[in-house]
Amino acid sequence: MVSKSEIKEIRSLHLPKYRQQHRLFIAEGEKTCRDLIAQGTFPLRTTYITHEAVEKGLHFPHIAKEKIKTVTATQMEQMTTLRNPTEILCTFEPFETPVIQIPADIKSVLYLDRIQDPGNMGTIIRTADWFGVECVVRSEDSADFFNPKVVISSMGSIGAVRLCTGSVDEVIKKLPNSAVIGTFMDGLPIDDYNFPDASIVILGSEGKGIRPEYATKVQNKITIPGRLERSADSLNVAVAAGILCNHWLSKKL
Secondary structure (H helix, E strand, O other): OOOHHHHHHHHHOOOHHHHHHHOOEEEEOHHHHHHHHHHOOOOEEEEEEEHHHHHOOOOOOOOOHHHEEEEOHHHHHHHOOOOOOOOEEEEEOOOOOOHHHOOOOOOEEEEEEOOOOHHHHHHHHHHHHHHOOOEEEEOOOOOOOOOHHHHHHHOOHHHOOEEEEOOHHHHHHHOOOOEEEEEEEEEEEHHHOOOOOOEEEEEEEOOOEOOHHHHOOOOEEEEOOOOOOOOOOOOOHHHHHHHHHHHHHHHHO
16 A cells, blocks of 8 residues: 555655655656666665556566555556656665766766756766766756656666766866866867867756856867858757767767
């Protein structure tokens, strides 16, 4: 049985205040939940499955029985963040690597400065996973890694990439031999740039770009050129991340 207070607690996890208070976050959907359970990066607290899903044969044989609870479709609707609820929802304990514990031999760090849209954040993490970025670091005023929309749009990749929160200065201090590269409108075209073996690449928000105090740390400015007659004044930041990672890391795959 799932109590009303338990449902209320899960709904509260939609908000960052309560994710921090309860030290839990939500994952929804069979693929995402299975991936995060298999990766083991985040300790599993509870798996909620609808009665209908159980009747159709959805099961998780490797999870302890006490961590699985069946719920009605109505109860799932009360817990979910989605308009069309899935048949499975899990709660996990969040985990981030402190910047000071980033391994000294890491070669690829993607720094996200003021990336506030959760969908973009999740897509960037998924892209980082695809191309093998070793560490994704966000500024404190970026979207929370464990926002339900970030988790959903990452499609399980939040458990496959080392995640950190901190300042550019902290990352540079930890990895002093890495080149600091930033994306700017007036930078060197990305096709003409050879990424150093060890790089910290900074992506700024679509509206504001890289904040001035971080821009002063950048050693190499790059840009993704577009046609001269374009009406768009910028690329979606998640799209830019995909193009950037392809140029940066595809030759190392």
